[in-house]
Amino acid sequence: MALFDDDRSPLPESSGLDEPSHRRGPRPVRERIGWWAAIVATVIGIVFALFPTPYVIERPGPVYDTLGTAEHGDEEIPLIEIPDERTYPTEGELNLLTVSVVGRPGSTPTWFEVLGAWLDRQQSVVPVEAIFPPGLSNEDRDAQNSAAMVDSQQDAIAAALVELGYDFPREVTVSGVVEDGPADGVLQDDDVVLAVNGTEVFSIDELRSAVQDNGTDAPAELTVLRDGEEVSVEVTPTDNGGTAVLGIGVRMVYEFPIDVELQLDDVGGPSAGMMFALGIVDKLTPGAMTGGEIIAGTGTIDSSGIVGPIGGIRQKLWGAKDAGATVFLAPESNCDEVTGHVPDGLDVFAVTDLDQAREIVEAVGEDADTDAFATCPTS
Incomplete structure (x- = not known):
C-alpha cells in the first residue's frame, strides 16, 4: 500500500507516470494571515511615507557674486553699483550664500523626502515652526524677510563706508x-x-x-x-x-555721503550684509582684493562693522563648495555649528568684524600666510 503526504493525492494507476504529482492544496491558515499582514503593512508604510510631515528641509540655495551681476527681469545688472564715484576693476568672486527651504505650513515634504534629507549631508531637517512661526502668515514672513534684507543692505553700505573712513550721520x-x-x-x-x-x-x-x-x-x-x-x-x-x-x-x-545701489531680488533675511560690505570696499579701493580667488562667506553686519550669526550655515558651506570657493568667512559665533560639517577643500575662517574679514580676503588674494587668522575647527 502506498503512503502520501497530506498535501498530495495518489496517481491513478492508468496515468502511466512513475512519479506522484506535486499539486499543492490550500496553504495553512497561519501562513495566509502572515502574507496578508505583510501586504497590509507595506501598503500602510507606502501611504504613510507619502503623507505630509511636521518638518521642512533646508538645502543649499543660489549663490550670488557681489562683484558680479544677477538677473533682474530680462537683463543682467550689477549687484553693486556706485554711479557717482570712481570705482576700480575687481577680480575673482565674493560670493554670498543662500538657503532654500522645501515646504511650507500646509505643504510640507513627505516622509520619503524627509528620510532622503536625513541621509544627505548637504541638507537639514528642521521643525516647520522653526522656520514658519505659528500665527505668522507666509505673506507676513516674506515681508519681514524682505525688510530684513533691505535693512541689512543699508547696514552693509554704512559698514563699508565707515571702514573706508567716510564720516556721516x-x-x-x-x-x-x-x-x-x-x-x-x-x-x-x-x-x-x-x-x-x-x-x-x-x-x-x-x-x-x-x-x-x-x-x-x-x-x-x-x-x-x-x-x-x-x-x-x-x-x-x-x-x-x-x-x-x-x-x-x-x-x-x-545719511550716506555717496550713492551706493545694491540689487538682489527674491532673497530675504540679513545674512548677506558682510559680503555686500566687502564687495563695496573692493570696488572703492585700488587693486583686486581677492587676487582672482573665489571667496565665499556669510554673516550679518551693523554700521560699526560687527559681524553677527546667521542660520543655515551648514547648507551655505556646501553651496560655497559647489560654487568653487576654497575660502569661507563664517561668523565666529557660528563656529560651533560648523565643526564636523566642513566639506573637504574648504578653509573656514572665523570673523568678528569687517576689518578682520577684509584682512583675510587681502591675505588670500596676495597668497600671504593666513596662519595668524582664527579658523573654525573642522572636527
Missing part, C-alpha cells in the same frame, strides 16, 4: 515704546539715542551692549536728540530672559 532711532515698559513715558518715537552712560552709540548692537553692561540694578543715563535738542533721561532696564532691555524698538537712519 548714523542715528539709532526709537521706532516704538513698549506700553508699561521701562522706557514708557520717558522715551518717544523718533528720539535719537546718542549715548548711554556717556559712551556714544552708532549702531543697534552698540546700544544693546551698553544697556547690557549697565544691567538692571541701576538706571542707565541716556543722551537723546529730541526735536533738535539734546536731552538726558534715565531708564532702568528690566530683565528679559537674561538680557537687559529698555522696552523700545529701534531702527538705523543713515
